[in-house]
Amino acid sequence: MNLKSQYASITMTQEIFHSSLPLHLESGEILPEFDLGYTTYGQLNTDRSNVIWVIHALTGDSNAQEWWSGLIGEDKFFDPADHFIICANLLGSCYGSTQPFSENPKTGKPYYYDFPQMTSRDLAAGLERLRVHLKIDSIHTLIGGSLGGQVGLEWAYTLGEKLRNTVILASTAKTRPWVIGFNETQRMAIESDCTWGENAESAGQKGLETARAIAMLTYRHPQDLERKQADSENKMDDYRASSYLRYQGQKLAKRFNALSYWTLSKTMDSHDLGRNRGGLDEALGQIEANVLAIGVDSDLLFLPSESQYISQKVKKGTYKEITSSAGHDAFLIEFEQLSYILKSFYLQQKSS
Ligand SMILES: CC(=O)SCCNC(=O)CCNC(=O)[C@H](O)C(C)(C)COP(=O)(O)OP(=O)(O)OC[C@H]1O[C@@H](n2cnc3c(N)ncnc32)[C@H](O)[C@@H]1OP(=O)(O)O
Numbered sequence: 001m002n003l004k005s006q007y008a009s010i011t012m013t014q015e016i017f018h019s020s021l022p023l024h025l026e027s028g029e030i031l032p033e034f035d036l037g038y039t040t041y042g043q044l045n046t047d048r049s050n051v052i053w054v055i056h057a058l059t060g061d062s063n064a065q066e067w068w069s070g071l072i073g074e075d076k077f078f079d080p081a082d083h084f085i086i087c088a089n090l091l092g093s094c095y096g097s098t099q100p101f102s103e104n105p106k107t108g109k110p111y112y113y114d115f116p117q118m119t120s121r122d123l124a125a126g127l128e129r130l131r132v133h134l135k136i137d138s139i140h141t142l143i144g145g146s147l148g149g150q151v152g153l154e155w156a157y158t159l160g161e162k163l164r165n166t167v168i169l170a171s172t173a174k175t176r177p178w179v180i181g182f183n184e185t186q187r188m189a190i191e192s193d194c195t196w197g198e199n200a201e202s203a204g205q206k207g208l209e210t211a212r213a214i215a216m217l218t219y220r221h222p223q224d225l226e227r228k229q230a231d232s233e234n235k236m237d238d239y240r241a242s243s244y245l246r247y248q249g250q251k252l253a254k255r256f257n258a259l260s261y262w263t264l265s266k267t268m269d270s271h272d273l274g275r276n277r278g279g280l281d282e283a284l285g286q287i288e289a290n291v292l293a294i295g296v297d298s299d300l301l302f303l304p305s306e307s308q309y310i311s312q313k314v315k316k317g318t319y320k321e322i323t324s325s326a327g328h329d330a331f332l333i334e335f336e337q338l339s340y341i342l343k344s345f346y347l348q349q350k351s352s
């Protein structure tokens with residue numbers, strides 16, 4: 001579907017890529033075939049050197065120009081008039097790619113709880129299959145935050161010199177117990193829903209609301225809630241913070257499903273760039289691309305030190321930090337700082 005924008009030169013496409021070749025997963029399981037829904041903005045230039053590949057986070061979709069509107073779009077830092085911007089819905093997610101509700105070719109029925117566990121390395125392998133299909137031999141920049149940063153690091157490792165720049169935001173090279181713990185509380189909430197276990201797309205949805213409420217506290221910061229959710233002094237119940245978290249839970253449950261959420265939270269947990277590669281330092285040292293790791297000073301989920309570590313252990317690393325009271329989700333909010341950091345990074349590449 002080609003949607004011409006108001007500027008004749010800028011196109012947007014939304015396609016489904018079908019891979020009929022099996023994907024061999026890290027667990028040893030096999031995904032017999034799969035689909036990836038993807039969105040592109042702009043066009044490839046003559047030497048195909050203007051590819052910006054965006055990787056979304058946990059509940060994201062391929063419409064990067066929507067959820068990252070401050071960074072991607074006409075007259076934004078990544079402008080489709082200059083770049084070919086592509087974003088694919090990650091395997092396991094429910095926005096057009098193969099996921100727990102997809103048909104299992106072996107049974108002719110939805111996978112549901114039989115959907116194979118996938119790691120960030122598997123999700124990167126799925127994106128690699130799409131890259132080859134699209135005949136994209138070189139990627140100018142790979143950029144992703146949180147889970148998107150985990151998948152981005154895995155893909156940067158295998159892309160080698162096919163990738164020039166990698167921008168990893170609010171993420172990590174190996175998921176720590178702190179994050180696994182938060183994800184486990186969210187899965188416990190989903191599993192406590194009496195509908196969990198049913199072969200139905202509505203299974204676990206109330207539990208998902210609670211999971212999202214827990215997650216929102218990891219995506220923000222006490223200062224953020226103090227600023228936006230504080231109540232008047234004499235309040236004794238029905239606090240703004242309570243209704244805010246309940247609202248956010250309901251809002252996610254309207255657009256996402258519990259099985260995809262459960263699946264992708266396990267993907268986040270199992271992320272370890274160094275697994276079967278001689279450890280983290282060895283693996284990070286193999287990445288050929290220029291790496292810009294961006295931390296958020298108030299991030300309580302993926303700590304700034306984890307971004308600093310990435311920049312210190314890769315061959316060509318730069319660390320920058322966003323200053324924000326918003327916490328982890330600042331990578332979705334602080335566009336002025338992000339654009340400035342990116343501009344100085346690319347200028348540094350030009351001068352080196
Ligand atoms: C990288 C990716 O893949 S992104 C992943 C997919 N996308 C997402 O997760 C959504 C991304 N966007 C967001 O999370 C947010 O919009 C952000 C982070 C970009 C911006 O967050 P903020 O501007 O701080 O919005 P905030 O978290 O305060 O929520 C505002 C919403 O809560 C509502 N709200 C605020 N306070 C309360 C309250 N006390 N009670 C009830 N509702 C409330 C607002 O009405 C508003 O509703 P709306 O979203 O329907 O308009």
Ligand SMILES: N[C@@H](CCO)C(=O)O
Nearest residue numbers: 057058059060146219
């Ligand atoms: N809030 C975003 C980023 C989480 O890391 C999401 O829901 O995916």
